[in-house]
Amino acid sequence: MNLLGPALTVSAILFALGVAGVLLRRNAIVIFMCVELMLNAVNLTFIALAQQLGVAGHVFVFFVMAVAAAEAAVGLAIILAIYRHQETVNLQDLHILKG
């Protein structure tokens, strides 16, 4: 049976949940995890389409994973640096850039 349609639907819902998390939460680490959730929803789209369009989708997922790993390392280092200066990771309390 062709699973393309269901897989794209699941991916759409996962992506929407990730966006909801980013918009609703204030904890920087949780927001970061929601971004990972969105990346994974896109990976699911690539894999679902690769079933019909060839192996390029798998290669792209490989690259997305490498970029996600790099992003997690740098992002978490930034959060650590912010915590060291401000003693908080709550985005509401971080407003030194506000005009």
Next chain:
Amino acid sequence: MTPTVVLFWAFSGIALVSAALCISRRSPLASALWLVVTLFALSAIFVALDAQFIGVLQVLVYAGAIMVLFLFVIMLLNLGRAGPSDVKGPWGLGVAAVLVGLMYAQLRTLPGAGPPEAIRLPEGTMAALQRERGMVQVVARPLFTDYLIPFEITSILLLAAVVGAVVLAKRKL
């Protein structure tokens, strides 16, 4: 209903429920653990979609390496306990619901469209290719031929990320 389809739906349910729990738990630690459950379910879905190698990578890289990094930082900053709720108030909830609903409606048109018939491979091509060449070689061959330059650029990206992470996280260089 073949076993593959049953497995696909079962793990889709797990992935969606745990993703919802991930964005709604107050404690960042609980969020991270629910996200691990989502990633595991997604790797099972990848297997159901003929991407066994990517499924293994998902467990190794995402659930294994990236999530451990997240948990490590949560523990390091001592954020494990559920503090006061960090979810935005009714105003933020309304804005988020409208934006998410709008975006979901747009994404929802995607399953109906699908790729055009002319460029579609016949049903079962990927599975046959994997039976013939093995599931690692199917991904590895294009990675080291057609996509060699992006692959090398990825290594530079990872190097830059490592240097950047050390510079940012170290107190004194």
